[in-house]
Amino acid sequence: MVRTNVNLIGLERNDYKGGNSTLCQGCGHNSISNQIIAVCFELSINPQQVIKLSGIGCSSKSPAYFLNRSHGFNSLHGRMPALATGATTANRDLIAVGVSGDGDTGSIGLGQFKHMVRRNVPIVYIVENNGVYGLTKGQFSATADMGQELKYAGVNELPPIDICLEALAADASFVARSFAGDSKQVRELLKAAFSHHGVAILDIISPCVTFNNHEDSTKSYTYGKVNEEPLQDITFVPEFEEIQIEEHEPGTVQTVQMHDGSHLMLKKLDPIKHDPTDKLAAFKLIEEARLQQQFITGLIYVDENRKTVAEVSRLVDTPLAQLPPEKLRPSREVLDKMMEQLTCCR
Amino acid sequence: MVRTNVNLIGLERNDYKGGNSTLCQGCGHNSISNQIIAVCFELSINPQQVIKLSGIGCSSKSPAYFLNRSHGFNSLHGRMPALATGATTANRDLIAVGVSGDGDTGSIGLGQFKHMVRRNVPIVYIVENNGVYGLTKGQFSATADMGQELKYAGVNELPPIDICLEALAADASFVARSFAGDSKQVRELLKAAFSHHGVAILDIISPCVTFNNHEDSTKSYTYGKVNEEPLQDITFVPEFEEIQIEEHEPGTVQTVQMHDGSHLMLKKLDPIKHDPTDKLAAFKLIEEARLQQQFITGLIYVDENRKTVAEVSRLVDTPLAQLPPEKLRPSREVLDKMMEQLTCCR
Amino acid sequence: MTTVQNELDTLMTGQKPIINDFQIMIATPNGSGSQTANTVLLRSIFRMGIPVSGKNIFPSNIQGLPTWYTIRVSKDGYIARLATYHICVAMNRDTASEDIQNLPSGAVCLYPSEWKIPEDRSDIIYYAMPVKELTTVANAPSNLTAYISNMVYVGVLTALLDIDINQIEYALDYHFNGKTKPIQMNFSVVKAGYEWALDNLPKRDPYKLEKMKLTEGMLLMDGNSAGALGAVFGGVGVAAWYPITPSTSLIDSMREYLAEMRTDAETGKATYAVIQAEDEIGAIGMVIGAGWAGARAMTATSGPGMSLMSEYAGLAYYAEVPSVIWNVQRMGPSTGLPTRTSQGDILKAYFLGHGDTKHVCLIPGSIEEIFEFGWRAFDLAERLQTLIFVMIDLDFGMNVWMSKPFQYPDEPMDRGKVLSAEELEQMPDWGRYEDVDGDGIGYRTLPGLEHPRAAWFARGTGHNPKAIYSERVDDWVANMARLNRKFDYARTIVPAPVVDDAVGAAIGLIAYGSSDPCVVEGRDQLRQHGIETDYLRLRALPLSETTRNFIAAHDRVYVVDNNTDGQMAKLLHMEYPELAARIKSLAYSDGLSLTAQWLVDAVTGQEQ
Amino acid sequence: MTTVQNELDTLMTGQKPIINDFQIMIATPNGSGSQTANTVLLRSIFRMGIPVSGKNIFPSNIQGLPTWYTIRVSKDGYIARLATYHICVAMNRDTASEDIQNLPSGAVCLYPSEWKIPEDRSDIIYYAMPVKELTTVANAPSNLTAYISNMVYVGVLTALLDIDINQIEYALDYHFNGKTKPIQMNFSVVKAGYEWALDNLPKRDPYKLEKMKLTEGMLLMDGNSAGALGAVFGGVGVAAWYPITPSTSLIDSMREYLAEMRTDAETGKATYAVIQAEDEIGAIGMVIGAGWAGARAMTATSGPGMSLMSEYAGLAYYAEVPSVIWNVQRMGPSTGLPTRTSQGDILKAYFLGHGDTKHVCLIPGSIEEIFEFGWRAFDLAERLQTLIFVMIDLDFGMNVWMSKPFQYPDEPMDRGKVLSAEELEQMPDWGRYEDVDGDGIGYRTLPGLEHPRAAWFARGTGHNPKAIYSERVDDWVANMARLNRKFDYARTIVPAPVVDDAVGAAIGLIAYGSSDPCVVEGRDQLRQHGIETDYLRLRALPLSETTRNFIAAHDRVYVVDNNTDGQMAKLLHMEYPELAARIKSLAYSDGLSLTAQWLVDAVTGQEQ
Numbered sequence A, B: 001m002v003r004t005n006v007n008l009i010g011l012e013r014n015d016y017k018g019g020n021s022t023l024c025q026g027c028g029h030n031s032i033s034n035q036i037i038a039v040c041f042e043l044s045i046n047p048q049q050v051i052k053l054s055g056i057g058c059s060s061k062s063p064a065y066f067l068n069r070s071h072g073f074n075s076l077h078g079r080m081p082a083l084a085t086g087a088t089t090a091n092r093d094l095i096a097v098g099v100s101g102d103g104d105t106g107s108i109g110l111g112q113f114k115h116m117v118r119r120n121v122p123i124v125y126i127v128e129n130n131g132v133y134g135l136t137k138g139q140f141s142a143t144a145d146m147g148q149e150l151k152y153a154g155v156n157e158l159p160p161i162d163i164c165l166e167a168l169a170a171d172a173s174f175v176a177r178s179f180a181g182d183s184k185q186v187r188e189l190l191k192a193a194f195s196h197h198g199v200a201i202l203d204i205i206s207p208c209v210t211f212n213n214h215e216d217s218t219k220s221y222t223y224g225k226v227n228e229e230p231l232q233d234i235t236f237v238p239e240f241e242e243i244q245i246e247e248h249e250p251g252t253v254q255t256v257q258m259h260d261g262s263h264l265m266l267k268k269l270d271p272i273k274h275d276p277t278d279k280l281a282a283f284k285l286i287e288e289a290r291l292q293q294q295f296i297t298g299l300i301y302v303d304e305n306r307k308t309v310a311e312v313s314r315l316v317d318t319p320l321a322q323l324p325p326e327k328l329r330p331s332r333e334v335l336d337k338m339m340e341q342l343t344c345c346r
Numbered sequence C, D: 001m002t003t004v005q006n007e008l009d010t011l012m013t014g015q016k017p018i019i020n021d022f023q024i025m026i027a028t029p030n031g032s033g034s035q036t037a038n039t040v041l042l043r044s045i046f047r048m049g050i051p052v053s054g055k056n057i058f059p060s061n062i063q064g065l066p067t068w069y070t071i072r073v074s075k076d077g078y079i080a081r082l083a084t085y086h087i088c089v090a091m092n093r094d095t096a097s098e099d100i101q102n103l104p105s106g107a108v109c110l111y112p113s114e115w116k117i118p119e120d121r122s123d124i125i126y127y128a129m130p131v132k133e134l135t136t137v138a139n140a141p142s143n144l145t146a147y148i149s150n151m152v153y154v155g156v157l158t159a160l161l162d163i164d165i166n167q168i169e170y171a172l173d174y175h176f177n178g179k180t181k182p183i184q185m186n187f188s189v190v191k192a193g194y195e196w197a198l199d200n201l202p203k204r205d206p207y208k209l210e211k212m213k214l215t216e217g218m219l220l221m222d223g224n225s226a227g228a229l230g231a232v233f234g235g236v237g238v239a240a241w242y243p244i245t246p247s248t249s250l251i252d253s254m255r256e257y258l259a260e261m262r263t264d265a266e267t268g269k270a271t272y273a274v275i276q277a278e279d280e281i282g283a284i285g286m287v288i289g290a291g292w293a294g295a296r297a298m299t300a301t302s303g304p305g306m307s308l309m310s311e312y313a314g315l316a317y318y319a320e321v322p323s324v325i326w327n328v329q330r331m332g333p334s335t336g337l338p339t340r341t342s343q344g345d346i347l348k349a350y351f352l353g354h355g356d357t358k359h360v361c362l363i364p365g366s367i368e369e370i371f372e373f374g375w376r377a378f379d380l381a382e383r384l385q386t387l388i389f390v391m392i393d394l395d396f397g398m399n400v401w402m403s404k405p406f407q408y409p410d411e412p413m414d415r416g417k418v419l420s421a422e423e424l425e426q427m428p429d430w431g432r433y434e435d436v437d438g439d440g441i442g443y444r445t446l447p448g449l450e451h452p453r454a455a456w457f458a459r460g461t462g463h464n465p466k467a468i469y470s471e472r473v474d475d476w477v478a479n480m481a482r483l484n485r486k487f488d489y490a491r492t493i494v495p496a497p498v499v500d501d502a503v504g505a506a507i508g509l510i511a512y513g514s515s516d517p518c519v520v521e522g523r524d525q526l527r528q529h530g531i532e533t534d535y536l537r538l539r540a541l542p543l544s545e546t547t548r549n550f551i552a553a554h555d556r557v558y559v560v561d562n563n564t565d566g567q568m569a570k571l572l573h574m575e576y577p578e579l580a581a582r583i584k585s586l587a588y589s590d591g592l593s594l595t596a597q598w599l600v601d602a603v604t605g606q607e608q
């Protein structure tokens, strides 16, 4: 009897599920988790060879919500890139998926992020970018737009860090941007990322429904303070619909209304017009879009020729973690010979 | 009787001197110190309003070798940008000079560097860039060229971090590059930097005469190791002449021979051809030069309109560090009134 | 069910009422906005003159995970946590049955009548509340019904416990800062619940509230706000921080106080700067830069941030830069339980850095002391030219406590040994690290001082008294000896321990920080068990002679730590090896504050 | 001057020679390449069968600052540092006069005759060497003359002390790996100096070397190389590091050993990876990632790096990830003296992290033990599923020491409790943190294991035995209790202390690491003062029963620390409060290793 709902390695979609999300209703992060599940199922990726890595944050919690059959490590705030470097070096066969946030990658983690990119660590590295610190209740992160206003944090007067630009400057071999609400594009880019050889940076704009400044979520906060009430948990979190957008043509710009009423302009790259192997063009694209206050979405840059850490280190094919003792410990003869050479007066 | 050798504030060149350098003969860092002395004297900068900040490294030692009349802080490896942010916020009148190395800024300090730039901390920030870790004896830093070879460290297979590109990406308001041996250009750019309002990033290529791979300095090292001798101090450091180059025309490329015999191509910007207020052009310049394996020297980008930390924080004009107690501690009435409001059943 | 309840009724009848001495627990899902309802209840009871304390036990997520809010009322003025709950308001389906299982028999349970009863116990008094129905009266916007519905249990409790409904209205007015719309909307639901309860809920439980006068002249505030206010009156100049629970709200409050109290009258500009750093290494770096440049600088953080601050803390210790670091402790190791309390960073803070590093720590034991140490910390930092760690914890920092009104600083600011150009002129061979006064503290100049000899070079490397780089053995040894001299001087000027040895008992108790309420109540209970105790409350490190004498004067000294390894006991063992044998550790840490019951069991356990 | 010297000659005549029992000090400017000359001297004496030890006291810069190299020869086999120098080779103008002032009377001073005598003391024997002139014979390339000129003092000392000149030639051959050109160039200068001295320097001092057989079968190696070799034979898979003195050379040596010994025979590819990280946070992150993924992972660092590793160390402790961290200690606090030695990170390493964190530390006390602990550390890390800190210091790490030949690991690798798919199949309800065996250690699976139930989620947050996120009080308490159970199990399997209580003295000494040579020599001297001592050398933390019993068995126990605050003594006080009164701290730290003389003064001082 033929099972239709299994993929090439005989697994069902359910085999790629994770635990129940403890994130807010309608949080962009949840839909990204769902796309990861969908893509891994469709690509028939063996979940037992996948490792899920993250830092700390709402976004970084999400690896617990997909691929239960994969080992996971929810590490430290901003320091996951190093973990990924070590794990993929110890076992070059592993398929690494990293999930981070804009605070995790753009603020505390910027240094590690850049150096991971520079080393071309083989990983699908997703930044769930909402411009705020969700888990600590709504401060600006380094990717918040200049002039953006949050009841909590006031007006942001610092220029944003552009994750894609940072990745490019650090010689990333794969740079793409998308929007959590554009499930189709997210899936397409995830598929490209999983098949990429090296570091694949995916900057996915993923709105925080709770701390993006709509009255109810933060009014009580402010009131509370004036009256010396504690802050935590006064925040009432109403349930929101997740923002979804329907398909739009490559090359066209789509304007998305955010929960806080502000607008976001997404410009989908036209693969015919843009050559993703041209780095100079990539720099131009990003800078020009910035001047027009648009976000380029799509595959911005790719280079399949850069060596990965394992290649630069000329590692044996067998994962280091699986080498037998006799490959790891030199023989008695080696030591004896050396001692022989070194000892005195023989 | 008229003294001719004093500047506008009546100080002699000697008043800008520092302690004796303990760096190697012919180290590029020394000549940069000399240019700082010259420029501060010529600009009649009040040394008592200057603070000298650095991280850790040979380069970071150099603040001890100029401006003895200025307070200095030789801080932690890679963490000086934060110190600068705090000090200039505490006293907005101070003129901050930061000296760092490529390891200090490009490796361990990259994150802090980027965030300092993003905040537009008012400082003349000099990276004495030699592509190696001098003080720890010649490992590659993050700015080492791909394919560069050091007897100590072998061949570098990682792409270099470009300090100027990193500064640009982080919205630096002043970005320039020069070569330690080009005293005239270094002085010109230093003068521009000192008169800039905001963060001024100066990436100065400053060769390490000792660890740039000439036979003598490292041969004995390798020999030593094979025979299980300790490493330290076997290094014999012969005395080298510092590399100096004579003037070359804007727009032209000059090739400089390094101590290790390798060559460096410097392309001096032509101010007529390049508009330093055009960021897109700046990105193009750097990327194109990279493709031709050249280093652009000169003023790459400037923007006088960005707010500094003090401005963003809307600070009073008096330095915070000099505010009198009555400005710092609210009056008894303020507290009593508040207590009155809060206390029960009155 | 009725039969069961009838049995219970008979069981209850004749039982005399329990007045002003019980604990309420309200279970809700996180993000449901119940905090408004809970603080309104807390404030109303407080304003009835009844000693009260509230604790919020919340999860490390934003929406959905379980939250418990506990309100203890105590006619005797005890404010420590109780292990048992007498009244449970079960508003969280996910935890309801376990919440009910944990109740002692005879306890009360309120729950929404929309549910089937989650856990049917014959020894529990149940009250079902028609939450949905009663909420409608408010006809609030649909996205607010969930929020407003919390007011139902406020109303029902008001009826059942006899809370003064005017105080509820007052508390709502206070909470919403006089804004009529939300006040009325919420109060309408309270009233609906109240009236419904009066008409439909025959009182079947013994718990009641009665007016007292014990909270007169007191106020309610959380520790983080008190600390923030202290810092503001301490003249904070530069605060740099990175958000981390449970310290975030300290900076949040401070930003609001500063805007209010520290905006320059003439210019309307800020006499302070608050910078959100990119991480804690950046935060402490900014703070130390500012402290070196002469501003009163501070940061606030918690465990993980402390770890990241290690290297800079060592630099500040050795270069002798004044600054203040608040550590609002949470449960570690590692990320641990970010929303649970602990005193687990005592050793961490004391030894922060590598090599032979030691720090001065202040450990306030009440809300008013948190305020006081908030301003005092800056004086000590600049006097001692070093970091001052103010150690509080989530329990103090994020919960609302009763407090005496705060006293305005009784001393002018002490800016420490900072030289003016004139003073410097009088010191021809001044050296930054010269120990002129024998207290181990040198005189410093600030950057920007207009004097040709003002400059000195700060560094974390070896240096001589003139702050010149030195690798000389004698310079190193002399400098470390001076630093220890300074540390010993610190012992004499940090806040002294508070000692109660009136009874001259053979047993001594030592505790600190948020464990004080547990010890205060525990000692009374121990007395009832016939065990008299003396009590020393530590308020600072390094330790002072008083503490040594207290230990020497008692046969057995029990040290109370709300951490797993008994860190303060270890510290006392190190400091007083000759007395260590009599210093016994009582340590427990489960993420909640310690209870008197725990202390009684621990001490009696050891004393048998 | 001649007259003075004549007096001295008479003073010297009749005085009997001092053979194989003195210390030479060679003062040079850093970067002058004297290390070649010094190690050639060291090796030659070693090959004469005479016990020898050399120490390099160098500055934290690359060129110019003063360097001192000391060579102690001891017929009795003592290898601790001596405080006094008997022979001084003054090659550094900047320090010459102070170097000479510090000499005891009767000492010898060699200096270049190009100088005027730097400090004229009538009680010193001076030999002036025509360095420039003698160097010319080599006609070396001009940029090498300064370097080669060091061979002059080698030649002169060879003549004066009667060093076997063939051993010098052998040592040069060894040093230059048989390369004739440099060998001949250098040896020609040695010979020139040697012959000039024989012809022109009448021997006026008592110091002489005579062949012995005491170094037979021994080798010379620095501790960092020994540790590196140990790690290689321990099967290191991934090493990530960031350069920092004095740990850098450990990784340098390892990279060379690995290339030599761990390149796969068939493929010519590497069975290891060494990654230079961007900083220490990156380094330890990579190491923990690799340890979690199943490789034997390590890093090496020093104080500042330890501070930066705090947060990740706490994560590894709590998530229970095996890895090895070498701390080659240098002088702190802060950047301190990067090129001076200290044992100042004991408390730091033991408590690294925040919250209630504790770590296992290995503390080797000899070069051969450094090798042994080098491989053993990995077995312990994987057995205990935690970080293992190997604590050495600059004195051990960067100086050359005599050592017994290293023993090949006497046990197969212990990879600890790692489940195969088959084993997992047998455990239907396996939980990562389930304490099945009662030793507190759960069974782990490695990423990539092909089994549907293999996965578990590592985290630094609260979790239950199945590694699921949990904020439950009972889960937290149980998990911490298990971690402490594991720590107690560690006590029983880490290297036991080495005890010498043969004499059954009333006084016990406790020391560790590089202080062993000082204690060994000090005990002999104390015996001559009529003070018998027993000796326990700690080799690991946590402490074991043996140590408690040793302390309990002695009236007074002196704990030797080469740090300012007596950190190991403090640790013992914490661990054994009931015995703390008898545990006394002897702590001193000036950047150099401890001397027997210091120990004798310290102990006798206390015993009076």
Ligand SMILES: Cc1ncc(C[n+]2csc(CCOP(=O)(O)OP(=O)(O)O)c2C)c(N)n1
Residues within 6 Å of the ligand: A056, A057, A058, A059, A060, A077, A100, A101, A102, A103, A104, A105, A128, A130, A131, A132, A133, A134, A135, A136, A141, A208, C242, C243, C244, C245, C280, C304, C305, C308, C335
């Ligand atoms: C060292 C450290 N500092 C601070 C924190 C507190 N913290 C937890 S999450 C977070 C920010 C998360 O923001 P982001 O990465 O954007 O994730 P989001 O919640 O927005 O998805 C912070 C500051 C921490 N866990 N560790």
Ligand SMILES: Cc1ncc(C[n+]2csc(CCOP(=O)(O)OP(=O)(O)O)c2C)c(N)n1
Residues within 6 Å of the ligand: B056, B057, B058, B059, B060, B077, B100, B101, B102, B103, B104, B105, B128, B130, B131, B132, B133, B134, B135, B136, B141, B208, D242, D243, D244, D245, D280, D304, D305, D308, D335
């Ligand atoms: C936290 C920390 N890690 C490592 C070191 C060791 N260290 C000192 S200087 C240096 C590198 C210096 O390189 P660079 O910044 O390029 O300065 P240069 O010496 O080349 O001028 C390192 C790794 C340190 N001092 N602190």
Ligand code: SF4
Residues within 6 Å of the ligand: A022, A023, A024, A026, A027, A028, A029, A058, A059, A130, A134, A135, A207, A208, A209, A210, A211, C062
């Ligand atoms: S707070 Fe924001 S980021 Fe966090 S889960 Fe809720 S919606 Fe998502």
Ligand code: SF4
Residues within 6 Å of the ligand: B022, B023, B024, B026, B027, B028, B029, B058, B059, B130, B134, B135, B207, B208, B209, B210, B211, D062
């Ligand atoms: S080692 Fe290199 S960088 Fe350092 S002082 Fe010498 S030449 Fe300059």
Ligand SMILES: [Mg+2]
Residues within 6 Å of the ligand: A101, A102, A103, A128, A129, A130, A131, A132, A133, A134, A141
């Ligand atoms: Mg975010």
Ligand SMILES: [Mg+2]
Residues within 6 Å of the ligand: B101, B102, B103, B128, B129, B130, B131, B132, B133, B134, B141
């Ligand atoms: Mg460098």
